Amino acid sequence: MEQITSLVQIKGIRDGLLATFSDAPWEDQRIALLAQIDERPSFFQGARLAMDVGSQILKVNDLVDLRDHLSERNVILWAIVSESSTTEQTAQLLGLATRISKPRPEEHRQVADTITEDTALYVNKTLRSGTRIEFPGHIVVVGDVNPGAEIVAEGNVIVWGRVRGMIHAGCKGNRSAFICALDLSANQLRIADEVSAMLKPQKDPRPEIASINSEGRLQAELWHSG
């Protein structure tokens, strides 16, 4: 669902779709949002859209303009969530809701600037099919990585659970990155630009660690303490 590459992230919520805006110029994001809708018109057809515009300060003209563009595409704008009171007032003026049932998305964006390559993302749940997690540091998962789920990290990936999905460590070319898991029966593992073929599910799984060996090949071996 989430489109991490775009300026505007769109995801499904209970009341329809939520578009989350960043701090980039409003005009760019407006164009990005409409472009995303035009890419998949059938998906957005008749959708109810809420927008989290962060700290953007929006005037009546901005919102009316966007609302008209959206309604041309058969998308209904019903709510604006904002940190700015000006924007909130504008939205109320236009009869739009300023609260949605879900709490505001966590403060990912503010943290983003402080990430160094030694920062780790801690994920305390099982990743199901269709989930993709990308992070510019390490990723630690407490739970399983099911078939159809994907993890992409610039650093190492550590999974306290079973791996059946795809994991890519060192995705920006770090060949010393590693992947370890309690049961490493992944569909596919990648470290930097090396790709391993399917690893067979084991009858008696034991913790394994996968890395690039001295011959430059990706291999997994049993983990030994000390």
Place this chain on the structure above:
Amino acid sequence: MTAQVITITSGKGGVGKTTTVANLATALAADGKKVVCIDGDIGLRNLDVVMGLENRIVYDIVDVIEGRCKLNQAMIRDKHYPGMYLIPAAQTRDKTAVSPSDMVRICNDLRPNTDYVIIDSPAGIERGFRNAIAAADRVLVVTNPEVSAVRDADRVVGILEAEEKGTPYLIINRLNTALVKNNDMLSAEDVLDLLGIHLIGIVPEDESVLIGSNRGTPVVTDVKSRAGQAFRNISRRLQGQDVPFMELDSQSGLWTAIQRLTGRK
């Protein structure tokens, strides 16, 4: 009476959603509950066929939404159970004719006079699926013991969790114990192990299910059918009764696996 709205979904097509809806609704109605089924598969309706009500359709759900009839005019009473109704899908329209808020509104209108509203979701995770889950208080995910169906079920469970619909309940449909025994089919433990959600029933493979669907008389009315018994058990569990799982032969270890997995939250 305040109805519980239950949506049956699966991700993958052909795993037995519609059959499950027809059977659970019939079982609940047989227990004296007032049940309304809604066919959420606009454009590819078939719940009416499985329930044997096709020739009675005058109005459908799109007629209700677009104001051409009242809600109770689109409710078709079942042939055998006076407490069971069907709101059919439109055959000549598509999923965009219904929005999630339409579904919520219709279900809210039904709630005061009904015990259970059961919604048949279309396959996939697009608009029709979103419509079907919009009003759900509880979601049942149907899967078959095969890799592709389980993968899709996993995706659906992930979406339901993301949409804050709570953890759904699982029905494993068409389990063939002979194939499992020969390691030619995923076992119930394998499926539960991967999905990690609560199991509410296992329905064994049974020819009488297909025969019942073709005749328009759900198999749940057949007292001798094992699949029918499984559906009756699920309906009792939905009503809050503690019904032990059926003994499916050659499934050593299943008990402990189920108890272990359903006990963990």
